[in-house]
Amino acid sequence: MEEVRQTTAWVAAHASHVTVDPAGIEKVVESIGSSIPKVEWDFEGIHFFDGGPLTVQYLLVLDALNFCFWPDDDLDYDHLARGLKEALEKDKSAFDADRLQKYTGPQLRNLLNWPRPLPLEDERIRLLHEVGLELEKSFDGNASNLVESCGKSAAELVTLVTRHFPGFRDHSVYRGRQVFLYKRAQIFAADLWGAFKGQGYGEFYDISSITMFADYIVPSVLRQLGVLKYSSTLASSIEANSVIASGTEEEVELRACSVYAVEKMRELMNKKWGKQVLSAELDLWLWSCGVQCPSLQHHRTLSIYY
């Protein structure tokens, strides 16, 4: 995760479309006071949880598919989390490694009870197959074995996930440098931590090493709060709902500056209030604000990473 912190900080220092405003950070930190509003993991009540290895399997499948809902106006993350939960409740073997390798687009739609093709459906299927194949090859079919092999380290879990599953290697090249975001790999660790309440499969001694999860909701919340400022051209293209191509300077800056800004928020909170705040907690609070405010316009990038 040090790579994520260092490379996103470099982008923030060289960015020309997105600025992180220290005064905006100061204001937000002042306004929330010494404790961030506590948001419970699964505040929506949409996730599968049985307290055992099947939950780990569910979360890996969920985070393998946790990206790009916006091209369909009616689709959002809730549909995925709830759809996969209901599928698993109906059929406990739905996410067995051999089954994951065989799903087709129409079968996935059917599983999620979604009436039309999903955005980036072929990619979703490719990633499901990848997860099934690698689980079978290296982890006896079980995501719980993957988690057990990380020695209760979230950083090690992210390393293992990105080493074994190429689809989780979320990075970009920005002005000749490689930038690491690892959004879905990190959110998998945070989801385990949240679902298992820091115990069992969710026990990580270094959960503080996780950064925020660079998606399309949190940047728009940070902008609304005055933490991020956009150039006028970037602001107009987001307002016009134009697609911002994956890997462009604008897109990388939006994501990297969000990671950097949340790290700065947490540093300031630690300094001001002497409290260890986790980026994962700040993230969940910011994300929950964003999804409760559907009028917030977010950037639109076709990407398998978020």
Ligand SMILES: Nc1nc2c(c(CN[C@H]3C=C[C@H](O)[C@@H]3O)cn2[C@@H]2O[C@H](COP(=O)(O)O)[C@@H](O)[C@H]2O)c(=O)[nH]1
């Ligand atoms: N930064 C950040 N991004 C997150 C999440 C989550 C869900 N986390 C769950 C974990 C426990 C909670 O109870 C949450 O349910 C999804 N996303 C991203 O949002 C976007 C979907 O938006 P919309 O199209 O409106 O549904 C998409 O990029 C998706 O990848 C998060 O926590 N943080």
